[in-house]
Structure formats: C-alpha cells, structure tokens
Amino acid sequence: MLEHLKVSDFGTPRRESEQEVTLEIDGNSVTVPKGTSLMRAAVDAGIQVPKLCATDSLEPFGSCRLCLVEIDGRKGYPASCTTPAEPGMKVRTQTPKLQELRKGVMELYISDHPLDCLTCSANGNCELQDMAGVTGLRNVRYGFDGANHLKSEKDESNPYFSYDASKCIVCNRCVRACEETQGTFALTISGRGFESRVSPGMDEPFMESECVSCGACVEACPTATLQEKSVIWLGQPEHSKITTCAYCGVGCGFKAEMKGNEVVRMVPWKDGAANEGHSCVKGRFAWGYATHQDRITTPMIRKKITDPWQAVSWEEAIGYAASEFKRIQAKYGRDSIGGIVSSRCTNEEGYLVQKLVRAAFGNNNVDTCARVCHSPTGYGLKQTLGESAGTQTFKSVEKADVILVMGANPTDGHPVFASRMKKRLREGAKLIVIDPRKIDIVKSPHIQAEYHLQLRPGTNVAVVTALAHTIVTEGLLAEQYIAERCDDKSFNEWREFVSRAENSPEATEATTGVPAADMRAAARLYATGGNAAIYYGLGVTEHSQGSTTVMGIANLAMATGNVGREGVGVNPLRGQNNVQGSCDIGSFPHELPGYRHVSDTTVRNEFEAAWGVSLQSEPGLRIPNMFDAAIDGSFMGLYCEGEDIVQSDPDTQHVAHALEAMECIVVQDLFLNETAKYAHVFLPGSSFLEKDGTFTNAERRISRVRKVMPPKAKYADWEVTMLLSNALGYPMNYKHPEEIMAEIAALTPTFSGVSYELIEKQGSVQWPCNAAAPTGTPTMHIDKFVRGKGKFIITQYVASDEKVTRKFPLILTTGRILSQYNVGAQTRRTDNNQWHSEDRLEIHPVDAEDRGITDGDWVGIQSRAGDTVLRAIVSERMQPGVVYTTFHFPESGANVITTDNSDWATNCPEYKVTAVQVMPVSQPSEWQREFSRFDKVQAELLEQRHAAEVVTGK
Numbered sequence: 001m002l003e004h005l006k007v008s009d010f011g012t013p014r015r016e017s018e019q020e021v022t023l024e025i026d027g028n029s030v031t032v033p034k035g036t037s038l039m040r041a042a043v044d045a046g047i048q049v050p051k052l053c054a055t056d057s058l059e060p061f062g063s064c065r066l067c068l069v070e071i072d073g074r075k076g077y078p079a080s081c082t083t084p085a086e087p088g089m090k091v092r093t094q095t096p097k098l099q100e101l102r103k104g105v106m107e108l109y110i111s112d113h114p115l116d117c118l119t120c121s122a123n124g125n126c127e128l129q130d131m132a133g134v135t136g137l138r139n140v141r142y143g144f145d146g147a148n149h150l151k152s153e154k155d156e157s158n159p160y161f162s163y164d165a166s167k168c169i170v171c172n173r174c175v176r177a178c179e180e181t182q183g184t185f186a187l188t189i190s191g192r193g194f195e196s197r198v199s200p201g202m203d204e205p206f207m208e209s210e211c212v213s214c215g216a217c218v219e220a221c222p223t224a225t226l227q228e229k230s231v232i233w234l235g236q237p238e239h240s241k242i243t244t245c246a247y248c249g250v251g252c253g254f255k256a257e258m259k260g261n262e263v264v265r266m267v268p269w270k271d272g273a274a275n276e277g278h279s280c281v282k283g284r285f286a287w288g289y290a291t292h293q294d295r296i297t298t299p300m301i302r303k304k305i306t307d308p309w310q311a312v313s314w315e316e317a318i319g320y321a322a323s324e325f326k327r328i329q330a331k332y333g334r335d336s337i338g339g340i341v342s343s344r345c346t347n348e349e350g351y352l353v354q355k356l357v358r359a360a361f362g363n364n365n366v367d368t369c370a371r372v373c374h375s376p377t378g379y380g381l382k383q384t385l386g387e388s389a390g391t392q393t394f395k396s397v398e399k400a401d402v403i404l405v406m407g408a409n410p411t412d413g414h415p416v417f418a419s420r421m422k423k424r425l426r427e428g429a430k431l432i433v434i435d436p437r438k439i440d441i442v443k444s445p446h447i448q449a450e451y452h453l454q455l456r457p458g459t460n461v462a463v464v465t466a467l468a469h470t471i472v473t474e475g476l477l478a479e480q481y482i483a484e485r486c487d488d489k490s491f492n493e494w495r496e497f498v499s500r501a502e503n504s505p506e507a508t509e510a511t512t513g514v515p516a517a518d519m520r521a522a523a524r525l526y527a528t529g530g531n532a533a534i535y536y537g538l539g540v541t542e543h544s545q546g547s548t549t550v551m552g553i554a555n556l557a558m559a560t561g562n563v564g565r566e567g568v569g570v571n572p573l574r575g576q577n578n579v580q581g582s583c584d585i586g587s588f589p590h591e592l593p594g595y596r597h598v599s600d601t602t603v604r605n606e607f608e609a610a611w612g613v614s615l616q617s618e619p620g621l622r623i624p625n626m627f628d629a630a631i632d633g634s635f636m637g638l639y640c641e642g643e644d645i646v647q648s649d650p651d652t653q654h655v656a657h658a659l660e661a662m663e664c665i666v667v668q669d670l671f672l673n674e675t676a677k678y679a680h681v682f683l684p685g686s687s688f689l690e691k692d693g694t695f696t697n698a699e700r701r702i703s704r705v706r707k708v709m710p711p712k713a714k715y716a717d718w719e720v721t722m723l724l725s726n727a728l729g730y731p732m733n734y735k736h737p738e739e740i741m742a743e744i745a746a747l748t749p750t751f752s753g754v755s756y757e758l759i760e761k762q763g764s765v766q767w768p769c770n771a772a773a774p775t776g777t778p779t780m781h782i783d784k785f786v787r788g789k790g791k792f793i794i795t796q797y798v799a800s801d802e803k804v805t806r807k808f809p810l811i812l813t814t815g816r817i818l819s820q821y822n823v824g825a826q827t828r829r830t831d832n833n834q835w836h837s838e839d840r841l842e843i844h845p846v847d848a849e850d851r852g853i854t855d856g857d858w859v860g861i862q863s864r865a866g867d868t869v870l871r872a873i874v875s876e877r878m879q880p881g882v883v884y885t886t887f888h889f890p891e892s893g894a895n896v897i898t899t900d901n902s903d904w905a906t907n908c909p910e911y912k913v914t915a916v917q918v919m920p921v922s923q924p925s926e927w928q929r930e931f932s933r934f935d936k937v938q939a940e941l942l943e944q945r946h947a948a949e950v951v952t953g954k
Ligand code: SF4
Pocket: 174, 177, 178, 182, 184, 185, 186, 187, 200, 210, 211, 212, 213, 214, 215, 216, 217, 218
C-alpha cells in the first residue's frame, strides 16, 4: 500500500477498562486495558501480527487463522485477534512453526484466488497481497484444476461499487461491517464450507437488496472483491487530504484520496470524531456533482431576466453587481438591498457575507436558510438553557439508556448518527419515537421502538405538554436537580400549568391522536429509564409553534435532570452541513456573531471599532420579510450565495413574484439553479473540494474543509465576496480563510480559543472554546446552565391556522430521503438518482382507496397556496388523513403547495402542516406547465450564452 495513504489498523477495537494488564510479547513488556486482544496489545508493542479477518472497526471473528500465536504454558496456536491479554502472559508471534502454519493458510487462500495481481484494481492496496508477502508465500502447490470460484459472476448493480465474488476470501468483514457499523443487516454468508459466499439479501443483486450503499462493507473488504468503481476506472490514488462532508449536519470527516486534481474516492476518516470511520451514500459516493458538466464557471450578466446571459470577466460581473447595488440604494434607500447566505457555505464565507451586508451595504438585511429549518432551535434553547445549540457529542449516545426521537428521521436525514444510535439500541437502550409516520427506526432489524407516539401533524406542543403533565402529576420530577439548577419561579408556574387537567394525555388524546396510555408509559420511561436523551429534527421546528416545542423539549429534559452529562441532553439534528455554524457566525438579521443582539451597544461598538464602520442597531429583514418588501417595492436588490430560495422556501409562487419584482439579483452558485433563473448577475461558486474553511456540525464541532483541487472558476466563494465588497468601496483583504476565523475568534467570546492551529492539532474543536475551555466543550451545561438557572417556559398549545376542511381534508407533511439532499442540486447530479429519481406522494391505503388511487398513479395535490402533480406511493407508513412528500426535485414543486404560515417567534415556515386535497389526475398542473415553459426559456437563454462564447471565441 502506498505509504502516505496507509491507515494504521490495530486489528481489534479499543477496550476501555480501569484495570490494566501487563504481559510480554516477543520479549517486549506491554500494558493494555483489560479485555484488549493479544493482536492489539502486539501493535501497542510495535509488532504487527499477520491478519485477514480482523480489523479494528469490527469485533474479532477468528476465521482466517492467520494471526495464530504461541503462548507459554498453553497448548496449540490460539488466534491473537480473539484471545484477550492476561497478566503475565508470555506470547510469541514469530516462530518457525507459526511461519509454516501461516504459509499453509495463505496457500489455501491463494489456490482459490485469481492470480491477476498486476492488473487487479486493488494492486498495491490489498491485504491478501500484503499477507502473501508477509508470510513469505512463494508458490502454490495446488493447481487451479479442482473446484474453485474463479468464474463467479460479478455484481455490478450498485452504481458506486462492484462485487467480484471470484476474489472473495469469505472473511466475513463485510457482513460484520453491515451489521455492527451500519446496522442494516443486508449481507449474509450463504452456503456452507466451499459453497459459502457473501450474499446481499436473499441472494439478490446489491441494488435489489436492503443495502443502503453506505460503503462500510467496501471499506472493510481486505481484497478487491468489494471495490469502488471509481478506483477500478481511475486506478489507486496517489495522495490525500482530510476534509469534511458537505452534506448533512453530522459533519463526517473524510479522506479525499486523489490523483492529481481528480478525486478517486472519499474514504470515511477513522479519526473523525463525528463519524469514526463511517459514512453514508451521500458523503462516500455522491461527490461527482463537483465536476458535473452543468457547472457554470464563467461569470454572467444580463439586464432583464428575459435577456440572454452574457459571459463576462470577473471584473465586469463584480463591477456590474456593485454598480447596480449602489444605484438601487441611491434610488430606494440604504435598506433596499440585502444578502442571503446558505448554511451549506463555510463559516468563513457566512461571516464575510454578513460582514458585507452590515459593513458594505450598511444595513442588517442578512439571513440564512437556517431561518427555514432550525431558527426555532436557536430561539428555544437560548430562552431555556441559555445557548442556541445542542448539548452533547454524538458519541454521548453510547451512554444513553432511553433515546427519544421526535420529528426526525435519522436513518434518512442523519444516517451516520442513526447507525451509532442503532448500535446503542441493539445493546439494549430503549427507544421512543414521536412522529406522524412509521419511520424506519420504529422497527428495523434488531430494533423495535417501545413506544411510537404517532401524533397528528401540528400537535407537537400538546404532546410535549402531556408528557410533562404525566411526569409532574405522577411524581417523576428530578426535584433535587431542579432545586439546585433551575429557576424557581418559572418552574412553579410551569408545574402549575402542565398539571392542569386540560393538559393530561386523556384530555389531549382527541387532539394529538396519541392513546393516553402510550403517552403516559412513554413519559414514565423517559423520566425513570436512566440516562435519557432527546434527538429532534425539522418535524419539531418547522411548525407555527416550532419554538414552543423546542422549549417544551428543554422543559422535559430539565424536569427530569437530563441535561449536563454524557448520555442525556437536548440534541437538534441539523439538516445541512453548516446550519449550526451559519447561525453562530451572525447570519441572522438580529444577531452579530455569537448570538449577540444588534441592539446591544457594547457589542456593536466592538464590531464598529474592528470593522471601522457604524452599524445599524435595528434588526434587518428576515427572508420572508425580504419577499414581502420586494412585492411592496421597497426591497430591490439581493446577493444570494449558495441558496436556492425558489425551490426551498415555502409558497413558491410568492417567492417567484418577489424575485420578479427586484431589480438586481446576484446569485453565486455552482449551477443555474431555480433562483438563478430570476437573476441578473451569476457569479460562479466553488464546491467544498475547491476551498479552505470550516463547517460546524450539530455537535458544535468545528472541522476543517480543505481545498483538494483549484477552484473551477478561479475564485473560492470567500474571495468572490471580498471582490464584491471591495468593489462597493468597503475593503476586505484576507489572504486565507484562517485569517477570517482569527477575526471571528477575536470578536466572539465563545470562539476566542478557536484557531486553525487548534483544529489541526485536535482534529476538530467544539465551541465554546475560550480561556475557560481551551480545548473546547464536548458536553454543555455541566455544572450549571449557560444562562445561570434553567428557565421553564409555559407551552400553551395553539392549533395551527392551517385546518383541514371539506375542501382540503388531508394534511401534507414534507421531509427528505436518504439518497437525495435538500433541493437536490448536488445529489440529482449523481447516480443517487438510481434510488430516487422523482418526488412521490405517500398516502395511506384507506385515503388512496377512497379516492380511487393505486400505487404509481399520477395524483394532483392542491392547497390554498397552489397545486402540483406527483406519482403516488400507497403506504402503511402513513396514518390515515396524512400524506407525505419530499422536495428534492424542482419540477414536482412540493413548495408550491406549502403556505406562508410560520413559527410565531422566528418565522420558520410551517412546512410540516398543509391542508390539501389529493385526487387522481392525468396531466401536469398549471404551475408545472408554466414551470416547464419558464425552465425551457431560461435554458435557451443560457444556451445562447454558450453560442455567443463559441462565436466570439471567449
Ligand atoms: S453498502 Fe452498507 S448497507 Fe450496503 S451491504 Fe455494504 S455495509 Fe451493508
């Protein structure tokens, strides 16, 4: 294996024990925690024992017999991977007899293995090849005439990896990886003895089995049997860099393995604290979008959105954008322009955009897409606990006894965390799921939720209050914890409120749809089952009472003493890679970095001194206010970096009207997305592979994003923001994102200890990181809450304005699926489409039958906001009266249906509750026809730019 790409493998997992064991291996004394295998102890002593079936991410299996050792006083040759170290043992790993035995084992393997090492895709990176060398095997006495597997069929069904059974040594690593690491149980070894073979599902091709393409088996395979197709095509990588996945809020660390400037594969990083060597199909395989032909790499401008695009130089594009923004401000006033920055961007990019808006635009009209996902988390957790962030590390779930998942679908949305959680559940932790749908985690291999509270969408607040009612009235409160750590007055008021009969599970059953007995039993389990941890997602926040539910969750955790140590806590599962970070670094219109209100004069003075400008003291416009102001004629210019508001924001037609009303929209993106179709300036963006920076995941963990190839369009996104700022007359001169992080740290107390140097040293840093916590803070609120005393908040249930009626009798709720991501701009441009190539509407069989709908039918969905057409999936995952869809494909227009209702505190849209009617139809909706027309026109306007380029030779 190429030296620089080699990963150390200790053979068996690390054991944790307070007791230590000292033994002697090949004459070296070594001390290890009790329970450590001889194989791992040998590595600690600097000795590698040959192995094939063992790897340190999996429990030892003891099948290959290559790791045999001799132990003084013991008969035979035990396997070092399955034999625990004992005090005083004297072990020998290298003797002539062991050499002979190992050579014999290898001979048998090689006698049923193709001898095509030179042309094999794993050549140079194959453990079987390595072991043949290590054991000194020079020839094979048995011929290939007898029974063998050399002509076994390949399974090429998975788009990303192939399975070549002729190379399989039946070491079982893939099967164990699928079970232990991923928790999907898709693989078995079928047959016995010579006949035994790895088999997905019931001897199906991978793509037809339960496999979710996480890649754990590929990573575990010691041969070329399971191999990335990219390696087969491109050859073995030559160099690598550690970076962070640009998809979800788990923030998995990856090693980008490269050949020149080309990515050969993304390998999950074993030392990545968020993922510990695991991955999902998106981060592991779906990176091809970065080099997709749809990338636009030349800046473009046009006067009107009905004009063809004109390819121009960077200077021209930036100059035009700046002059337009100046013109609009001169005509409509300082507050007539603003910026939106995506939570997919790095911290440094987000910081620069908010600085650009506040310092160069001179207003606070900056917002981020966290507005439409987790803004209620920021608000709710700040009010109750004192900090707008989750309380734990992901690892903490290993110490949870009860896991409550509410409004989150981790196996689809946060797959690597889901795998960790499932592992803990298989070890015996109990699971409560609160979700309108029967999501996978409710019942999956070796996992069964104790309680699935299948609530009616929109009744979250009534549910958390009924849980609290049970805890309070049944005497399950953590009295001492509350007395020591929480605010008396607010607690007493809350206790009185939740105790009222109207908040009991029985009284609210008709509203929530949750049987009172289940509600009570779930509350008892949460309060008394040991360490109880809550994980929640957008099914909590994207409601008209999203902030109230977040506060209700925090109330539950405080009332039961479940905040402030490992294994417990309140954990928002963040949708996108940098939702946490974009909020932290001041992307909201009311807050400067570190969640400090713009009206705070002391804070503002600090930024004014550092930035050399005076800042507005009034909050600026939130995204929905920007749209309203555009339609009113007072908001006329927008700088939108990395966000596709037309597809992702609710009530698409309203958003489109707002954009049509503006005079200058500058979109900075990889692709001509739906928003760019309304733009006047297009500035090419850079993918996560083309820039340096940091992302902050749902654990508050700041990890490095590292440039592995030059930006395709010359500049990284942070450089483009600088160019725009300079053109507007506000100088920015950073040489590297490290300098931007240094500025964030200097101006933000919770970040004051954060630096690239520290991240380099530790691998990542969890904020707060400052003088009080110089290496960061894995668990928050340990001795006391950040706000001092924890504050209970009354959670009065108020039914959504969005009511079912005779005209709209069903509730639509939306979400995502594993293989696609958000608006799909990235994943739709990969082979992930093979799993999910269109958004579909899930509907319960009863509702389907009532309407004469069968699986696969085209159905029209109509709400008071608009209508669209999708194909139906008839599914018992739904409850009667509720339908569900994803929003990954622009042409399906899920957000044409969603309304402008939003959270009372933060304006987070109520995506999860829309009253709809569903009927069979035979043709696209009017909106879809208009979408197709507009899409075609815009494609032609882009095409004309291509033509112009060719003609002018640009
Ligand atoms: S890719 Fe993942 S889910 Fe599929 S078989 Fe391998 S380990 Fe199992």
